[in-house]
Amino acid sequence: MGKQFIKDYQVTYYDCDAKSRMKLSTLLNVVIYFSGIQSEDLNRSDEYVHSLGVTWVVTNHEIEIKRLPKKKEKIVVITEAKSYNRYFCYRDFTVQTADGEELVVVHSTFALMDIESRKMASVTEEFLAPYESEKTKKINRPLNISLEKVDYERDYPVRFSELDVNHHVNNAKYIDWLLDVLGYDFLIAHTPRKLSMRYVREIEEGTIVKSTAQVEGLETKHQISVDGVLHTEALIEWRRENEI
Template sequence: MAGYFEKEWTLNFTQCYANGQLKYSELNNILQITASEHAVILGFGARTMLKHKQSWVLSRMLIQIKRLPRFEQTLTIRTWIQDFSGSRSTRNFEVILGEHVVATASSLWAVFNVEARKAEALAVSTEHAVILPDMHSTPRPVQRIDGLCDFQKLKDYQVVLSDLDIAGHANNVKYMDWCFDALDPKYVLSQQITEIEMNFLRELTYGNQVSIHKGVGAHGSDTYNISRNEKIHFLMHVANKQA
């Protein structure tokens, strides 16, 4: 169907936890890679954007999970663009396993000038792209997370070389890993998580010292932040089955 792009993924052992289930950060990763490949086909992929000193950066992501795929299973990621407006774009996803949608996601992206290090209007034409404004993937749009809660520090961390991507900053997938690595593995592997919402607020670069915090909410939901010099760079809200 016009406007949709699909990519198959067969999960390998590097993408899965020790219990065989797909890592939450890898789910985020394959969604973004699929989006990137669709953008290339549409004419505003990474190489084209860099000619204009621009890059797409993920601003917000909402992932809702019915169940996680497992090692060696083949899944299909379906993605489409719901909205373009100046320097921002909304892109949606479905994760399909067999005949069932096992997860959905909605994301908000910003056009980022890699030299000025700030958002700006897209320099590439999008006239040929099919926009599907009425096709939602999640019951609600991705939102701004309320970070006004009592946080307790879980651990400190220093950004290392392997955290960086081609844009020269810590890849947003790493933010998820840092938070989940600070938690009890039994909880992460329990498959209790039904929703992950993330706000990417500020970039981090090599050598930055950060602190990872957790704030406990009501009804089985938790909020995490990654902060540097008392400024929040990342917020993540996690909802559990008992919520």
């Protein structure tokens, strides 16, 4: 078990979608931001990490959703860097109501990447010591899907506002592309129950992103590509709005 970090947050109207619920991409941005605050408190800020010639990257998310927070709702985010091996670090986030009702659980996989070579760097015990994470030999198996057919497809130009401080597309933006391609009618009638996604490659400014999706009942498969090269893939399980 790692060292826990707990932070309160109140959902604002601009965090929400047309159903007055917190957008999944916004929720992901908030919880990742809170993990950064914990790292700063533990003297492992971005500046410190970059001084070592490396940077954090997200490789996978597993998101389990009982319900998304509502507009003006006060929530509590609990996070801990639970375990690590030579190349990957596993961090959990739990989003609760102020009364302790569990709403969303996020299991995230992080890796260190060499800033110059853009290749993965090894994780040391000394580097992670402040987090009190458990060392493990286990490596979580990454998502690997294929689309047998394309039911939805749409192109998105990468805009300046979608870039992060590393001049690559912000991780949460990928979720917007995954969902948006399904269209209004599908999204207004369904809400995600579980989302599994794998980041394969970074996306840079000036590119055209293609988001494709296959629908099989209450399950959708997704791929995000640039010039025919896969950059992200995802599997989403849905529930109908009238079943909530």
